[in-house]
Amino acid sequence: MPLEKELETYKKKLPELKTLEGKFVLIHDEQVVDTFSSYEDAIKEGYSKFKLEPFLVKRISSIEQVQSISRFVEPRITT
Amino acid sequence: MAYIGVSKARHGALTTAGQPIPSLVQIQALVDTGASCTCIDPSVLNSLGLTPTGIVTVNTPSTGTQPHTALQYDVSILIPGALPTHVPLIVDNIAVVAAQLLAAQGFQALIGRDILAQCLLTYNGQMDEFTLAF
Numbered sequence: 495m496p497l498e499k500e501l502e503t504y505k506k507k508l509p510e511l512k513t514l515e516g517k518f519v520l521i522h523d524e525q526v527v528d529t530f531s532s533y534e535d536a537i538k539e540g541y542s543k544f545k546l547e548p549f550l551v552k553r554i555s556s557i558e559q560v561q562s563i564s565r566f567v568e569p570r571i572t573t
Numbered sequence: 574m575a576y577i578g579v580s581k582a583r584h585g586a587l588t589t590a591g592q593p594i595p596s597l598v599q600i601q602a603l604v605d606t607g608a609s610c611t612c613i614d615p616s617v618l619n620s621l622g623l624t625p626t627g628i629v630t631v632n633t634p635s636t637g638t639q640p641h642t643a644l645q646y647d648v649s650i651l652i653p654g655a656l657p658t659h660v661p662l663i664v665d666n667i668a669v670v671a672a673q674l675l676a677a678q679g680f681q682a683l684i685g686r687d688i689l690a691q692c693l694l695t696y697n698g699q700m701d702e703f704t705l706a707f
Contacts, residue, residue: 496625496644534582534666537626537647541586551626551647551668560640561670563633564607565683568673569643570615 495571500550511554521550575602579621580647581665595621600681608685612672617681618646627668644671662707
């Protein structure tokens with residue numbers, strides 16, 4: 495799955511990130527780069543620092559937020 | 574109808590890298606108050622040459638009682654006004670969920686409550702119509 499390493503880093507670092515609940519974290523490979531107040535700032539910094547290389551932007555949440563879609567769709571983990 | 578393109582942030586990275594900017598893709602989208610997030614069919618995301626920049630957990634009727642993991646992509650979305658003279662709604666950088674939508678249903682995106690939160694949605698059941706103001 496794409497971003498598997500970054501997701502693993504997020505899970506590993508979550509205990510330290512918990513104090514920043516609600517902010518957006520930028521992760522590249524095994525490195526937590528920074529946190530941001532908005533998604534927009536995080537994604538801009540991601541592209542600015544890592545260009546077109548893979549990076550992860552994720553909202554920090556001690557309890558994983560679940561998105562809900564009432565319509566019948568198939569969420570994709572690959573494209 | 575809506576238009577999907579690369580996000581403003583990715584646009585900048587592509588320009589810096591000297592790579593071409595994919596054209597906006599015109600799609601049919603459904604306003605869906607039952608979707609907490611905006612979803613786009615992978616075929617549209619592939620045509621823009623996107624790579625994922627997020628991962629979320631999603632619950633849908635198709636996933637049963639267990640939430641599934643889904644990839645997120647940063648895109649820009651333009652929803653035109655009802656008339657050409659109306660100002661369109663433009664969201665420059667938004668994370669959307671990749672979700673296979675049933676092609677037979679005739680749309681490639683669900684406009685979820687993340688975008689609707691920026692609008693005024695009015696449903697007039699007696700007139701069988703809705704208005705989306707932004």
